[in-house]
Amino acid sequence: MKPLMKLCEETNQLMKDMLKQTTEQTRLMNQLINFPRELQKTTQQLSHIVHMVSPARQKNDDDDITFELNGIDISHVLRGSSLNTTARSLIPAAYSESASFNNLGSGEFDTLLGFIAHIHGLHTAVVFVDCQSIKNSLQQMKHDINKNGSSSYSSTTASIQRTSITIETPSILDEADDNDDDEL
Known part of the structure; x- marks a missing residue:
């Protein structure tokens, strides 16, 4: 029975170690996922620091420069x-x-x-x-x-569709037909 208990304890300890390693790997993966954002923030901060520290730009004969x-x-x-x-x-x-x-x-x-x-x-x-x-x-x-x-x-x-106008010309024959209908 003791060898079986010892085997169970060793297995349990191995499982704990694996869980600890998995947790550490998960933490590292999360840091890796957030790394690009953190790198971009750091780069922006550094560029602003460099801009503030660098001497102010002076206008010498910059008009002669062509790009x-x-x-x-x-x-x-x-x-x-x-x-x-x-x-x-x-x-x-x-x-x-x-x-x-x-x-x-x-x-x-x-x-x-x-x-x-x-x-x-x-x-x-x-x-x-x-x-x-x-x-x-x-x-x-x-x-x-x-x-x-x-x-x-x-x-x-x-x-173009709005400016197109259809003009109907009155027909004398149509008026005569309308008058004939009134008489009946």
């Missing part, structure tokens, strides 16, 4: 109210009115982010923190253009 995107000088484009607005105005200036993120060549997105930082007077690290938001906004441009194109088509069709 090219797609071989076109985009340094004439003015700053928008936000980083996304500025990015959305730079893409059409370099490509066409119907351009979006997909038109950017290799490495041009980084150039675009650098120019946005320059226009807004921000440290490049601050803009790179928001790069996913800027990328999403630029990708959305394609859908916005398609939506505006279809809505302008439907509004044009609706205005």
Whole structure:
């Protein structure tokens, strides 16, 4: 009976150890799941610290700097109210009115982010923190253009339908027929 009891105790201890390991693995998995969010928060905090610690940007002869995107000088484009607005105005200036993120060549997105930082007077690290938001906004441009194109088509069709007028000309014969019916 003692060997059986000892076996049960050892099995019980092994189960406790396995449960402890499983609990630890679960805790580590939860930390791993939350890691990207924590990393993003830390990156933002660090970028703000770097921005505050770095010397203030001075306007030396920045007017002589030219930025090219797609071989076109985009340094004439003015700053928008936000980083996304500025990015959305730079893409059409370099490509066409119907351009979006997909038109950017290799490495041009980084150039675009650098120019946005320059226009807004921000440290490049601050803009790179928001790069996913800027990328999403630029990708959305394609859908916005398609939506505006279809809505302008439907509004044009609706205005054409509203302006079409059918004019009926009175017929003398119809009036005569109506008068004949009254006499009967």
